[in-house]
Amino acid sequence: MAFTTYYSLQSLIAAGRRKAGDKEVISFDLFDTLLVRRIHDPDLVKLPVARYIADLAGRQGLSWNWRQVQRRRDAIEQRHRAETGTKFVDHEACYPRFIGELLGEIFQSSFDEALLDKVTDYELAMENRMLVPRQLLVDWIKELAQVGKRIFIISDMYMPATHLRLMVRHAGLDELVEEVVSSADSFLAKASGKAYPMMAEKYGLRPAAWLHVGDNPFSDGLRAEEAGMEAMIVHDPGEDQRKSIGKRYYNYSDGRPFWRGRLLQQLMAPLEAENQPRSLLYSEGYNFLGPLIGVFVQQIAKFCREKEITKVFFLSREGWTFKRYWEKALPLLNPVGDLPDTEYLYVSRMALAGASCAYQGLTKTNADIAFLPSGNRDFRDVCRIFGLDPDRFVSHLAPYGLKADTCLSHIHEGYNPENRQNFDALLDDRAFQDEVKRQTQAANEAMQRYFSQAGLFDHKNVAIVDIGWLGTIQRFLFEAIAHRADCPTCFGLLFGATRGIPYPESDKNTITGIMYDRNRFDLAASTLYYAQDLFEEACRAPHPTLNGYRLTEAGFELEFRQTEDEIGRAELAQDGYFAPLQQGIIDSAEKFGAAAALLGYGFDDLKPWVNYLLVCKLAFPRAKEVSRIRHRHHLDDFHGSKKPKADFGRGMVPLWSQSPSQLKFNPLLRMRCFFSHLRRIINE
Amino acid sequence: MSTSQNERYDLRGLELARLIKIAFLGKYVPMGNFRGGPGARCLVVLGTLHYLGYPLYLLLARYGHRFQLLRRIAGKLRG
Numbered sequence: 001m002a003f004t005t006y007y008s009l010q011s012l013i014a015a016g017r018r019k020a021g022d023k024e025v026i027s028f029d030l031f032d033t034l035l036v037r038r039i040h041d042p043d044l045v046k047l048p049v050a051r052y053i054a055d056l057a058g059r060q061g062l063s064w065n066w067r068q069v070q071r072r073r074d075a076i077e078q079r080h081r082a083e084t085g086t087k088f089v090d091h092e093a094c095y096p097r098f099i100g101e102l103l104g105e106i107f108q109s110s111f112d113e114a115l116l117d118k119v120t121d122y123e124l125a126m127e128n129r130m131l132v133p134r135q136l137l138v139d140w141i142k143e144l145a146q147v148g149k150r151i152f153i154i155s156d157m158y159m160p161a162t163h164l165r166l167m168v169r170h171a172g173l174d175e176l177v178e179e180v181v182s183s184a185d186s187f188l189a190k191a192s193g194k195a196y197p198m199m200a201e202k203y204g205l206r207p208a209a210w211l212h213v214g215d216n217p218f219s220d221g222l223r224a225e226e227a228g229m230e231a232m233i234v235h236d237p238g239e240d241q242r243k244s245i246g247k248r249y250y251n252y253s254d255g256r257p258f259w260r261g262r263l264l265q266q267l268m269a270p271l272e273a274e275n276q277p278r279s280l281l282y283s284e285g286y287n288f289l290g291p292l293i294g295v296f297v298q299q300i301a302k303f304c305r306e307k308e309i310t311k312v313f314f315l316s317r318e319g320w321t322f323k324r325y326w327e328k329a330l331p332l333l334n335p336v337g338d339l340p341d342t343e344y345l346y347v348s349r350m351a352l353a354g355a356s357c358a359y360q361g362l363t364k365t366n367a368d369i370a371f372l373p374s375g376n377r378d379f380r381d382v383c384r385i386f387g388l389d390p391d392r393f394v395s396h397l398a399p400y401g402l403k404a405d406t407c408l409s410h411i412h413e414g415y416n417p418e419n420r421q422n423f424d425a426l427l428d429d430r431a432f433q434d435e436v437k438r439q440t441q442a443a444n445e446a447m448q449r450y451f452s453q454a455g456l457f458d459h460k461n462v463a464i465v466d467i468g469w470l471g472t473i474q475r476f477l478f479e480a481i482a483h484r485a486d487c488p489t490c491f492g493l494l495f496g497a498t499r500g501i502p503y504p505e506s507d508k509n510t511i512t513g514i515m516y517d518r519n520r521f522d523l524a525a526s527t528l529y530y531a532q533d534l535f536e537e538a539c540r541a542p543h544p545t546l547n548g549y550r551l552t553e554a555g556f557e558l559e560f561r562q563t564e565d566e567i568g569r570a571e572l573a574q575d576g577y578f579a580p581l582q583q584g585i586i587d588s589a590e591k592f593g594a595a596a597a598l599l600g601y602g603f604d605d606l607k608p609w610v611n612y613l614l615v616c617k618l619a620f621p622r623a624k625e626v627s628r629i630r631h632r633h634h635l636d637d638f639h640g641s642k643k644p645k646a647d648f649g650r651g652m653v654p655l656w657s658q659s660p661s662q663l664k665f666n667p668l669l670r671m672r673c674f675f676s677h678l679r680r681i682i683n684e
Numbered sequence: 685m686s687t688s689q690n691e692r693y694d695l696r697g698l699e700l701a702r703l704i705k706i707a708f709l710g711k712y713v714p715m716g717n718f719r720g721g722p723g724a725r726c727l728v729v730l731g732t733l734h735y736l737g738y739p740l741y742l743l744l745a746r747y748g749h750r751f752q753l754l755r756r757i758a759g760k761l762r763g
Contacts (some may be wrong), residue, residue, distance in 0.1 A: 013742020241737035269689040277685040283696040608719040
């Protein structure tokens with residue numbers, strides 16, 4: 001064989017530059033040369049298309065499952081190839097013809113061109129997500145185009161040139177290429193060598209002035225040489241290694257569910273120009289947090305279908321990231337388009353706490369929630385949280401021997417249990433509760449106007465999506481709207497439900513922890529306890545927290561926290577620090593959607609890998625990882641400024657609060673913390 | 685600054701060596717439900733591919749055609 005094989009793109013391009021000098025035409029093979037696939041087996045792209053067709057059929061009441069669709073597609077394609085073989089040397093098939101026949105067979109009289117276009121668009125979208133241009137070759141093609149060489153792309157493929165052109169456009173090469181030639185149009189392929197003379201005649205090419213680059217020694221090498229052209233073959237061991245690794249992950253995931261999530265991440269991994277050096281925080285977002293959020297939103301979509309939920313409300317501020325992830329990942333996962341509407345809802349514990357008292361008053365549980373943060377000590381803190389004016393309660397407090405500054409929290413100096421009992425008795429006082437309701441009425445009215453505008457009351461079933469942990473925001477939200485006749489059934493879907501305070505579940509108001517729920521024993525997922533703030537900061541929207549809803553003549557106004565003070569500036573600094581992390585999360589969304597759609601994996605398939613991710617990154621992190629992804633600043637709007645007793649919080653320092661030297665040099669630290677965590681979870 | 689996928693086609697921050705360490709620890713300490721875990725054989729094969737894959741495939745690409753006899757013998761041994 002006269003053609004030369006090169007074992008790296010660099011050597012191929014170096015030689016190509018020398019050879020191209022006296023050539024007029026340079027042609028490239030498309031697949032596995034100019035474009036590489038993320039997957040080892042190109043046929044895997046057909047599977048999500050089969051699922052899509054089966055879903056479309058199901059919506060028309062036709063009973064086709066995706067395996068039947070795939071089998072019919074294969075059979076029809078084979079028949080088309082055999083028929084072509086009777087008239088041509090090559091056994092080629094043409095996508096629009098065989099897929100049109102398949103759809104006609106499945107959908108009978110309801111088949112039309114629009115359906116063919118929809119299916120084709122989805123298959124091309126999946127192909128495009130799985131194809132990556134080889135950057136060095138792209139750069140070389142740009143050089144060649146600049147010096148006036150004629151560039152062609154030739155492929156033996158069932159997709160016609162019009163479809164391949166879309167892939168070439170997606171790869172950013174459209175402007176540089178004179179023509180894309182596919183064997184599906186002429187049934188003359190490179191494999192038989194018939195494509196080359198056909199092209200020479202059609203485009204007026206001289207074989208002696210033509211250089212062809214490809215990966216197949218037979219069709220791109222031998223056949224090209226036979227046609228009188230010069231050929232260069234690339235055989236990249238790095239590509240062999242990459243595909244071999246992907247193939248192993250794929251094969252292992254069949255028998256060992258643990259590998260399914262790892263396989264998904266292998267398909268998501270950036271390649272070529274996508275894989276640029278970036279901040280290490282970006283990788284944490286892309287490789288660690290992104291896939292976790294992907295699994296979370298995928299499960300939300302499934303839950304919505306099961307419960308017939310028609311609108312999903314992503315609660316501020318973490319919902320901002322969840323919603324963006326949803327919008328990028330789910331269209332490919334649900335091409336049929338049966339997704340519920342989505343809305344980003346501006347809420348916060350502080351904003352809703354007051355509004356929740358307008359009809360039910362201040363309940364004992366809600367007062368207890370106010371005393372959970374260690375910085376809250378007395379009735380003034382209760383008033384701060386629930387938006388009450390403490391001066392107007394002086395006459396209500398006095399009969400119970402209380403003042404606004406009386407200590408009501410057991411972790412502060414001056415605590416007397418009798419005062420707390422008196423405070424509980426005060427909560428049963430009708431006059432006190434009437435005053436609470438009076439003071440919170442306006443906030444509740446403004447909140448209802450905002451929720452009406454957001455469409456919360458236009459749906460029977462809604463999902464309320466939040467990061468976690470106690471479900472306090474949903475608790476306040478539901479209590480604030482429960483009096484309404486059009487109050488929807490609220491399905492709370494939390495990233496993690498730690499349920500520190502029992503949630504008042506009812507038929508119309510439930511919460512479920514997707515990644516972790518204390519109601520089901522899940523040791524690996526419980527490692528979320530290690531660094532809850534990390535998830536909050538990583539997903540937090542870049543806007544200040546909501547302080548409340550203000551009633552205006554025109555309707556309502558959202559009141560945001562100021563950003564000029566020290567805490568506001570600290571939040572801005574944190575936003576800036578975590579910007580690469582958030583970028584990594586968002587960049588992973590589309591890749592997650594494509595990979596999950598291709599593999600057809602759901603929550604149960606991915607959970608073992610998710611469990612590994614959580615244990616590995618949260619319970620056994622590297623010292624550098626902790627210092628990198630531990631947040632710099634964290635605002636807890638509930639937290640007051642009072643100092644608890646000196647001995648409060650003494651005991652074992654949590655792993656993520658340990659010093660860098662402890663994390664680096666104490667070999668048993670992680671194990672000790674893990675056993676302590678294990679004991680706590682078992683005793684819960 | 686670094687790439688999210690390293691030159692061994694492994695995920696940055698989730699390298700196979702780390703997985704092997706956690707899997708080994710998981711043999712003795714309960715860590716949660718990994719549904720059977722990764723499996724020793726899979727780890728050996730993947731470890732070989734991630735860490736030694738490139739030189740192996742370079743050898744195969746350059747001289748693989750000379751191993752035809754060995755491949756035939758291996759095929760017969762496998763039955």
